Amino acid sequence: MGMGLLFDATRCIGCGACSSACKEQNKLPGKVEEVLTAYTWTTVQEREGLNVRRLCMHCEVPTCASVCPVGALKKTPEGPVVYDAERCMGCRYCMMACPFEIPKYQWDRPVPVVGKCILCAGRIKEGQPTACAAACPAEATIFGKKEDLIWEARTRIRQKPGAYVDHIYGLTEAGGTSVLMISNVPFDKLGLKTNLPGEPPAMKTWQVLSNIPDFVAVWAVFLYGVHWITARREVVAKAGASGGHGQANGREDRS
Amino acid sequence: MNTLATLAPRRFRPGFWTAVFAVLFLAFCAVTVFRYTKGLGAVTNLSDQFPWGLWIGFDLLCGVGLAAGAFTLTAVVHLFNLKRFEPIVRPTILTGFLGYAFVIVALLLDLGQPWRIWHAIVYWNTHSVMFEVAWCVMLYTTVLAVEFAPVVLERFGFHAPARLIHQLITPLVILGVILSTLHQSSLGSLYLIVPSKLHPLWYSPMLPLHFYISAIGAGIGMIILESYLSKRAFHHHLEMDLLEPLARGMVVALGIYGLMRLQGIARNHAFGTLGSYEGRMFLVEFMLGVVLPVVLMSFRKLRTNQDWLVGGAFLAVLGFVMNRLNVSITGMEAASGTRYLPSAMEIIVSLGLVGTGMAVFAFAVRNFSIFPEGPVASRPKEPAVGA
Numbered sequence: 001m002g003m004g005l006l007f008d009a010t011r012c013i014g015c016g017a018c019s020s021a022c023k024e025q026n027k028l029p030g031k032v033e034e035v036l037t038a039y040t041w042t043t044v045q046e047r048e049g050l051n052v053r054r055l056c057m058h059c060e061v062p063t064c065a066s067v068c069p070v071g072a073l074k075k076t077p078e079g080p081v082v083y084d085a086e087r088c089m090g091c092r093y094c095m096m097a098c099p100f101e102i103p104k105y106q107w108d109r110p111v112p113v114v115g116k117c118i119l120c121a122g123r124i125k126e127g128q129p130t131a132c133a134a135a136c137p138a139e140a141t142i143f144g145k146k147e148d149l150i151w152e153a154r155t156r157i158r159q160k161p162g163a164y165v166d167h168i169y170g171l172t173e174a175g176g177t178s179v180l181m182i183s184n185v186p187f188d189k190l191g192l193k194t195n196l197p198g199e200p201p202a203m204k205t206w207q208v209l210s211n212i213p214d215f216v217a218v219w220a221v222f223l224y225g226v227h228w229i230t231a232r233r234e235v236v237a238k239a240g241a242s243g244g245h246g247q248a249n250g251r252e253d254r255s
Numbered sequence: 256m257n258t259l260a261t262l263a264p265r266r267f268r269p270g271f272w273t274a275v276f277a278v279l280f281l282a283f284c285a286v287t288v289f290r291y292t293k294g295l296g297a298v299t300n301l302s303d304q305f306p307w308g309l310w311i312g313f314d315l316l317c318g319v320g321l322a323a324g325a326f327t328l329t330a331v332v333h334l335f336n337l338k339r340f341e342p343i344v345r346p347t348i349l350t351g352f353l354g355y356a357f358v359i360v361a362l363l364l365d366l367g368q369p370w371r372i373w374h375a376i377v378y379w380n381t382h383s384v385m386f387e388v389a390w391c392v393m394l395y396t397t398v399l400a401v402e403f404a405p406v407v408l409e410r411f412g413f414h415a416p417a418r419l420i421h422q423l424i425t426p427l428v429i430l431g432v433i434l435s436t437l438h439q440s441s442l443g444s445l446y447l448i449v450p451s452k453l454h455p456l457w458y459s460p461m462l463p464l465h466f467y468i469s470a471i472g473a474g475i476g477m478i479i480l481e482s483y484l485s486k487r488a489f490h491h492h493l494e495m496d497l498l499e500p501l502a503r504g505m506v507v508a509l510g511i512y513g514l515m516r517l518q519g520i521a522r523n524h525a526f527g528t529l530g531s532y533e534g535r536m537f538l539v540e541f542m543l544g545v546v547l548p549v550v551l552m553s554f555r556k557l558r559t560n561q562d563w564l565v566g567g568a569f570l571a572v573l574g575f576v577m578n579r580l581n582v583s584i585t586g587m588e589a590a591s592g593t594r595y596l597p598s599a600m601e602i603i604v605s606l607g608l609v610g611t612g613m614a615v616f617a618f619a620v621r622n623f624s625i626f627p628e629g630p631v632a633s634r635p636k637e638p639a640v641g642a
Contacts, residue, residue: 037303063448069385070371070378089374090367093385095306097448101591104303105367107296112367195451204447205384208463212387216433223334223429230336 002079003124004146004178005133006153007053009190010163012044012140014051019043021135025120038104038115042132045191050183052190053141055132056081056102056117057170058178059200064094064103066202072114073103079146079178080119088113099174099196119178146178153182175200276614283607286600290364300598305587309597312583313605314361316442317576318354319392320466323474324481325351325399326435327504333428340497342627345406346485347478349619352399353612358392360608384444391438398431406623410630439470446582452590456528456537457582459519465512472508473575475501476548479568481616483561489620489631499558505571506552513545536577536585544574 019032022042033040035054042055062081065073072087073094083103090112094103106112120130128134129143136142142149150168157164169187170177173196181192188194290298301308328347332340363369375389402424405417420427443466446453459465479498486493520526528534548570557563584595597605619625621632 035303066380066382067385067448068380069383069389070374071380071383072378087371087374087378088368089371090369091365091385092306092367093383093445095303099449099451101304105306106294107301107303108294110292110294112294193451197450201448201450202382204450204460205444206382208444208447209382209384209387212437216437219433219436220429223330223432224425227334227336227425227429230334234336 002077002146002178003119003144004058004079004149004180005055005119005130005141005143006149007141007179007181008153008156009050009052009140009181009183009185011138012051012053013138014044014046015137016044017135017137018053018132018141021131022117025123025131026118028115036102036104036116038106038113041115041117047190048185050185050190051140052181052183052192053132055179056119057100057173058117058119059174060176060178061174061200061202063097063099063174063201066200066205067093067097069093076121078121078124080121080124081116082118082121083114083116085113090114097201099193099201101193146180149180153180157182172198175202273614276610279603279607279610280614282603283611286603286607287364289600295365295367298598298600300596300601302593302595304591304593305595307583307587308595309584309601309605310361310365312580313576314608315358315365316579316583318358318361318608319438319442320470320473320575320579321477321572322351322354322358322399323435323439323470324478325354325402325474326432327471327474328478329402329428330432333424334432340501343478343482343494343497345403345625346481346616346620348399348403349406349616349625350477350481352396352403353615355392355396355399357608357612359396361604362392364604384441384447387437387441388445391434391441395431395434395438398427398434402427402431406619406625410623436467440464440467442466449587449590452587453582454528454533454586454589455523455525456520456533457578457586458523459515461515461519465515465519468508468512468515469575469578472505472512473572475505475508476568476571476575479505479564480572483565483568485620485626488617489626491620491626491628491631493561495559495561495564498564502552502558502564502567505568506549509545509549509571509574513541513549516541516545533581533585533589536581540574540577540581544570544577548574 016032019040019042022028023032023040026041028039028041030039032043034043034045036043042053044051044053058075058079058081060075062073062075065071065075065081069091070087070089072084073081074084075081090105092105092114094114095101095105103114103116105114120128123130133141133143142152144152150171153168157166157168164182164184165186167187169181169183169192170179173193175198181187183190286298295301299308299310324347328340328344331337332344363372366372375386376393380386401420405420408414408417440463443462443464446458446462447460450458478501482493482498485491529538548567551557551563551570552567557567588594620630622630624630
């Protein structure tokens, strides 16, 4: 199941240590912005009196990875959805398709790449928590194995009835994510998408794409069959008109 | 340069349209320089909220769709063996090829790092519709080039390779139809993955089929329009006896498409949204671009009248363009939380490409046997039109 993050909106004090740590860790230029950009991979927004983090949710079946024509985005077994800037040709289909609207682009550069949280994949490989989780002074963002995080989230919701909305955001959204969120305010009011299907969106296109080989074979045979019948009909018609037997190879010179 | 000199049209006199095309082309070049030195943000109104704009919605989606006449007509002539349509195959293939060239140039501008376009050949992700799109663009452009090659080869006296292509025309056309079917539908499949973003008036699990069938309708519309424009520009006579039955085909394609659209909206329970901004845009697109041409072109009297026929074809093409812009822009705006209007420079690029395409078409018609009468430049002086 891999590693992940649990964000508890009721605990976040909005200090922004996570965003700053992210900037430092990933060497991102500029100040932390209010919304995600190619240079701000995580930020804290105030909604309904709560502080809520914005960051890549690291889907179990990432839409971005499924749509990328060159496979520049990939889900790693450890949990992070990582991005290979060297492969990316900049079609921006990931930005279009991401149900959480996470990937952002360097619009200001002549040689642009996509920017998004990569869940500190390098640190995780070395056994360390993500920079944001390590920097959080309030334990609002905690790092761990996803199954432990789900357990922790369930425990918090159960232990204080009424203190939380009875839902772990990210457990089922878009097929489930490695980043989970809990809150005492309905998630749509925090600006999170709540109209997402439980099935990964990638399945919708795979249903079509997986049928292409069969389709090509059938279509090719059908089209050749049509040609064969119509050409044969012409040969027969000519033979009938001249009263003799026409050549039956069905070919006719265009000129 | 020598060949170019012999190619030089004898009666070519630059007029109003030449000037328009030249200005558009120069503006296009200027924007191109700007785009590659300053980045996409300096030239376009694209943003993190709205990463795909006019160049995808119009240049790519419409460029490919309006090239659909080529596979439709080659199938009609070479597979369904309706040889009487042969005289209009060449201009249609040329339109298709120019449409695809247009798409490739647009992609080279729209991609963030176009010099990596070859990555799609090397790094495969068969789960990506964009991967399918990339391969279809590459392969079908090649097929169109080969289908058109005899025109160029014969012009320069290379008859052997031209004959070889003639002999291979059936498999070539079948390959072209398969690639087109995949490509036209895959442009619809691109939007399958955004059920939570695309407005329910346009989203449907049947999007690939919507795109395919509407492209056939609009492709036929383009054949009629392009015949008409050629006629006006080159005093080429309009083959009403060929275009009238094509218009019937257009009615059938648009009719099926219209029903599928209504079915999709019913399935999404989206008829209640007709009063909204998206609803009004849909009504204009659907009434003007589907219902009206189907109704008009159902009357034989109107189909056989040149003006009405061209009008009906124009509406079908217009409706098609509106549909692609609505899918890619109007229908995506609400979910993006922002409004997108293309910048002047984005519009200049699109217009510059259309203009260049038309100029190349005109050049080809002057110098090559596109129409059965042969190259315009080598024809004897003709009486003025309307005489």
